[in-house]
Amino acid sequence: MGKNAYSLAALAAILFSVMSLAACGETGPGKGADDTAATVNGVAIPVSKIDQIIDRQLKESGPSAPQLTPVALAAARLKVLEQLIQEEAMFQRAQKDKLIPTDDEVKQALQTQIQQSGMSQDDFQKRLKDFGQTEDELKSDLKRQLAITKLQEKITALIPAPTDAEMRKYFDENKSQLIAPRGVELSDIIVDPANNGATDDAIGNEAAARKAQEIASAIGGGADFSTVARARSEDVSGLQGGSIGFFSEQRLQQTFPQDVARNLFQLSVGQMTQPIQSQDGRWHIFKLNGKREQSKELTYEEVSAEIAKMITDQRKQVVLSALLIEAVATANIRNSLAEQIVAHPDTFGALRPS
DSSP: OOOOOHHHHHHHHHHHHHHHHHTSSOOOTTOOGGGEEEEETTEEEEHHHHHHHHHHHHHHTOTTOOOOOHHHHHHHHHHHHHHHHHHHHHHHHHHHTTOOOOHHHHHHHHHHHHHHHTOOHHHHHHHHHHTTOOHHHHHHHHHHHHHHHHHHHHHHTTSOOOOHHHHHHHHHHTGGGOEEOSEEEEEEEEEOSSOOOOTTOOOSHHHHHHHHHHHHHHHHTTOOHHHHHHHHOSSGGGGGTTEEEEEEHHHHHHHSOHHHHHHHHHSOTTOBOOOEEOTTSOEEEEEEEEEEOSOEEOOHHHHHHHHHHHHHHHHHHHHHHHHHHHHHHTSOEEEHHHHHHHHOTTTTTTOOOO
């Protein structure tokens, strides 16, 4: 079973997504023109900020992350810079369309993301400090991200819904793939012996095993599974009462050990397992919410909503790709970093650590 990094990964996603946007439009104290990696309509993207993003990515990879060679550093800088140029062009397009969010919208979005990460305010502030940002700086960066999201939503809102004829054509051409497989619907309470910063965190295998058995006993004594999952599970799935969705028989066998997969099929709906320790050391208590014994062909009525979403999502991807291409193509962009590398291939542009 793949290990979920719980609150740390969730917050890292929040911080990285908005901090990458923060790399635009800042020069910082003591930074001159030689620190500019690129400009987008006159707005500078500093090399120092690119390196901050690369450093954060390496830290998230853990102590085993390799030391970057000059070639690898140059390649990483170019890749991050390309993303930052695109983001700055999109943000400026959002500014032009007057889609900048209010302070209240930013505040609400930040609180929602913190809640979804499963972290307390204290844990959030500590993690924020680890990333070297204040909450005000994070809000400023988040405002840029929300502006781009508003722009994307404005453009994709103009896409018409697929017609019934288009949906039926898709259904007729893909009938062989529209099969409901044999499988199970599961919930899972997870206890992780690692120190993951969760409330009621069990640290160490002995403490984790004891906590898992306490939970199993409480549910066996009549406690509601989803309520206990929200209160005590050390996984982000606890926010959904432990629900981890439907697993086809094939996915079940790929995700869990063979004996676990076999035993889950033998449960009756509503039953749960005793604590099971997976190879990554975490303890699991599964509950069977539903079971499909045999695969079956789906009717048009059963999959029409899914087909409509699929067709719409495909159209959105094309439109959003076009929007990004247009935003970049119409911006006045100078990529000084690429120019330096081309001019000095022997030293990769004499790139210095920032």
